[in-house]
Amino acid sequence: MKRPVLTLYCLLVYAFLLAPILVVVGASFNAGNFLTFPPQGLSLRWYVTFFHNDVFMRAIRTSLWVAAMATVISGTIGTMAALYYVQHAGRWKEAVRIAMLAPLLLPEVLTAIALLFFVYAVGIGTTTMIGMVAGHVLITLPFVFINVSASLESFDPSWDMAARSLGADRLTRFRRIMLPLIKPGVIGGALFAFIISFDTFTISFMLKGIGTSTLPIQLFDYLRTNFTPEAAAVSTVSIVLTLVVVIVSEKVLGLRIHRF
């Protein structure tokens, strides 16, 4: 190593980044009733408690359902918008981009509150999941848009013209040329949309109805009053779920994710 001080410094920062995550995973195997150090032996009892806890299991199902809905909707809308942005926006290009990134640029807490009042103002309230799903679509849309438009940047219009001159119709050209090109971007964007939606807090917190808490909300509520390692077990399962999604898509689909 050429610069030992810099390397050491970076290693310390990486340790800092990983520390709280590793601590949560470690705490989940604590056999004691409380989060004590050193742990009172190793055990999987808190995982068993968690899997028998209906409240948490229902929260996981809600989270997965909302994330799936948000991913499908914002994946479709975001991809269409990215196609428009790259190919047809013309002089509106910058305006389209800023509008699509707006949910990312506005403070999430304000968006969440504004949405809450709005769903009450139009009379749907939080008895349906419409508000919650709309909120998740909003905050995941920029990520789909960023990923798909990034994958379209490399698109050369002459390929499309070449196919056209060879007699391919619109549908064929879309299916055989456009789709394979944007596929990695669409899947990468959808993957990020899923993870963001699965982990997001503020939007779900403001727009949750009775019995429609997502996993982060349920965990947060639990943490305000309880100190057992069950929360650590819940967190670890949540982390593992995310990791599985990421690793599977990386290995199977060979993805590159553009977060920025």
Next chain:
Amino acid sequence: MTATRRKGFGPLILIAPAAVLLGVFLVLPYLNIVVMSFRMPGQGTPYGPGFTTGNYTKFFADSFYLLQVANTLWIGLITTALCLVVGFPVAWQLARGNMRFRALAYGLVLSPLLVGIVIRSYGWTILLGNNGLINRTLTGMGLIDRPLPLMYNALGIVIALVHVFLPFMILPIMAAIQGVDPSLESAARSLGASRFTAFRRIVLPLCTPGIQAGCILVFVLSLSAYVTPSLIGGLRVKTMAVTVVDALIDTFQWPWGSALALMLSVTGALCVVIFARLTRMKWKVART
């Protein structure tokens, strides 16, 4: 004829769903919340009939809320500064260092983003609590008698916020440094500039856009952070976002909560504009 028509209307179908979504679920709610902030407080209802500017005069008349905004801005400022100091060398090494484990290091920087904010804040409560890992280790080693006050104060909030938002500082700066041609630096060195001078006069100005983007991102995110201050600060230290959300969830004061939320956002936006002026920022939404 059909070709021109298709060019005229066809593509608009692509943008229509996004336009409708953003119009209905973003623009309308934001207009609505502005109107809401001028409504009368209700008696047993979220808001009453009629309009008033009372919510704003109440905000400016009460030093409690002004102090809290100042406190929130202060926490945001310290968090941003620390993220910059901690993150810059890492961004530098990721961009320039010829290390074998670059992919792994990059993954380490990204990994916190894949873990929910509740879980990460929870991890910090385990580390920083009075009976937490750090205090237990230190007392166990006989270094301290009483636990250090690491949690339920601004210090704990800042530590956790730096952790939560550090990737948002590192990634834009890394991208900016990658865009600076290393040969520019060599040229400066060969002309007799010291390493520090070459960095200060060549590299730093060129990667300023990345630093600005990172700073604004971290600052805005820390202002509207709710989970971390709420879990780490407890009831003792409240930031503005926590006060706003609690005002809405616990007491149902919609007009008052709206005014507070808008004042916080406007103050944050003002800070961003001042920061941009001071650092002579070229306005362009960070190219993604």
